[in-house]
Amino acid sequence: MSTEVKTRARPAAVLLTANAEQRIADLMAKAPEGAIGVKLSTPRRGCSGLAYSVDYVSEEAKFDEKIETPGGTFYIDGGSVLYLIGSTMDWVEDDFSAGFVFNNPNATGSCGCGESFTI
Secondary structure, X not given: OXXXXXXXXXXOOEEEOHHHHHHHHHHHHOOOXXXXXXXXXXXXXXXXXXXXXXXXXXXXXXXXXXXXXXXXXXXXXXXXXXXXXXXXXXXXXXXXXXXXXXXXXXXXXXXXXXOOEEX
């Protein structure tokens, strides 16, 4: 009796809105030489503990999650994935500011200035 193993694609840890995907495309269109994508990580920073950081990346790390978007590759730092599962990343612009905005169901609190969050 043969055993067939079925696998299913797992959902991405972070859902990117159309605005976020467009911003990644815009960033990749003017990326420095050698950049292979844009990477999201959660370094320890701020008064609440963790912050969101989006930067160009020049090499793929072994445990990074990789999401292909129409405008370029989006990476999530392997050590940050557990803090971000189920999050939505958006790009928001108004007359006074522009930036990535995160809706993270794992965050239990954030600092008053909005720079950092706790899990």
